[in-house]
Amino acid sequence: MNKVLIIADRILAGPADRVTNDGAVLVESGTVAAVGVAAELDAAVDAQVPRLRSPGATVMPGMIDCHVHLAFDAGPNPISAVAEADPAELSLAMAHRAQQMLAAGVTTVRDLGDRDALTVALRTSISSGATVGPRIVAATAPLTSPGGHCGFLGGEVNTDDDIRAQIASNAAAGADLIKVMASGGALTPSGPRMWEAQFTPGQLRLIVEEAERHGLGVAAHAHGSETIAHCVIAGVRTLEHCSWRTAEGIVHDPAVIRRMVEDDVAVCRCVSGDWRLFLDQMGPERAKAMVEVILEMREAGVRFIAGTDAGVPGARFGDYVGMLEFFASLGFAHAEILDMATVNAAHALGLSDAGVLAPGKRADLIIVDGNPLAELNALRRIQHVFTAGRLFAK
16 A cells, blocks of 8 residues: 555554544555544545544554564574574575564564574565565674674674674674673573673773774673673663673662663563563562562663563564563553553664654554553554555455
């Protein structure tokens, strides 16, 4: 559809607490042309323009998943599934996973680690219209220490010159940002532990400076409390996981949290739809401490953004809403959660044309049956998905 007027019971143009009842959105040539009251737009728009009427539905910006791994299969052994896969077969699997996300109402994904820059090729194919999928923001190979977290993706670095070379290589391959594995991770048990640093404070600063020299921001995988502090001081744009771990337990620093707010460092907590099992595995004491830190960061004004870590074991590509329900279980308001998935995510990712429905913005939007401000489960009842103004046929 080159031009269409979408009419629904409500429009959540963004932020989510801005509601237009009995509203409409005019989409033209891939962008939003107008948003307003349905009766007024229906009368003003030429009668020849197709109308998509959705009684009982809500129109809102397409959702954004700020942390995915399209090269991973969400199975029990993603390392071999990626490292041993044939590139052509892996590319096809990645395209299928991307389409699963689009069908779930996710119109933008930020991929934070793949091999051989396959996400860049997929991004190009989607942008050209050859493949159907969400917009992709790609990090390509994440920087990690020798033998470190996700080293199998090809981004192992040791010296400062290695760091410069890998960032230059990623930029040349078409990366939209740089990902650094600042601490260890559970997916690579042979490497540093989750709370252990993989880079010195000076190296983290170098990574940020080199990324900036190429016009790129930095997303930092950071579990360790000390590493989180080093990343914030270094100037990363987003903290992935941000779980405040130490060898003794969960320990956070209010001063670092204040610095995060001052410097507008967003937190992607990376919670999959299987979060209840995750909390059970943590045990009641650690789970309670984790929740308390999240709530303290929220109270301090930290910008949370939505991400599922889709592709790692148990984090399925089609279950975006399960992650949002985790935050609802902590007492986050539905409007606040929807903003995490739209306007806040777009801001953190530097996407000035996404996250809201306004004239001139990219026409990434979804139509859901019901009202997600009243029930998040409405986000599972996707009626239609538009990406860059194109209607996705599920």
